[in-house]
Amino acid sequence: MNNTAIQTQTGLSSFYAKIYGFVAMGIGLSTFVSGLMLTVFQNHLVNMITGSPWRLYLIIFAELGLVLFASRAAIKNTPMALPLFLIYSLVNGYTLSFIIARYTQTTVFQALLSATVMFAVMAIIGVTVKKDLSGIGKALMGALIGIIIASVVNVFIGSGAMSYVISIVTVLIFAGLIAWDNQRIKQVYFELDGQVPTGWAVSLALNLYLDFINLFIHLLNILSRND
Structure with missing residues (x-):
């Protein structure tokens, strides 16, 4: 491997580290706030x-507006991109506590462990796979819209079986x-010749943060059915 290739690989690794640093900050803040809500408050x-x-x-509606605002700020590479992402993580930790409170500690631990392992495995696949996943990604985004619509419908129907199926499909x-x-991180890095603005890094981190949180929820x- 020549010096140029080594430098490129080092730069890419640093870019991944920067993004995952933001993801860790977001998840850490959400965990901290949820923990406080479930104990002290x-x-x-x-x-x-x-x-x-x-x-x-x-608060939930305000949170939805905040994540859209944070995403837009990140794409525009404004100085508020990272602060908005961290504020969103704090607010999301607050609302997550009301979801987590419904489940036993065992179920929460199992879901957190499962989400972490699944996230790590799929991240490795995204980083190492040679096939372009853009087509699959766009199809998944379309499927996600369908699942969101089905979830809204189920709010009025209140079907436990439908909720279970929706969760399985959503996890997939x-x-x-x-x-x-994860593959997009590499694509963005090379498309911009390694000169990636911080806003882009925050945008990519926000996507990964949302992936993990939704996977966990x-x-x-799914696991609560065994309670």
């Missing part, structure tokens, strides 16, 4: 669920997206 969590659930829905979709998003739903 447990009374607040219970009061929100039993007394003012409408406030939680308002996000497993594929993890591989695609739907694995919770």
Whole structure:
């Protein structure tokens, strides 16, 4: 391997490290806030669920707006890209605590471990596979839209069986997206000759963060059937 190839590989590795550093920060903040909500601020969590659930829905809607704003800021490479991503991670940790509270500690641990292992495996596949996954990625995004619509419909139907099937399909979709998003990191790096703006790195990190969180949430739903 010549010096140019070594430098390119080193630069690419540094770029992956930078992105995964952002991902780790996001997941770490979400975990920290969720942990506080489930322990120190447990009374607040219970009061929100039993007394003012409408406030939680308002926060969730605000969170959706925040992630769209953060994504747009990242793509435009504005200085607020990283702060918005971290703020979103904090807010998401808050709302995640209301989901996690529904499950046993054993189920949460199993889902977290399963999500971590699955994420790692699919990330390695995305980094090492030679085949271009762009076509598969776009198809998965289309399937994700269909799943979101099905999830909204199931809110009104309230079918446990449909919820279970949706979670299985969603896990498969996000497993594929993890591989695609990891391959995209390499593609972006080479397309921009290694001169990748921080905003792009934040955008890619946000995608991976969302992949992991959604994988974890739907694995919770699948594993909870054994409780």
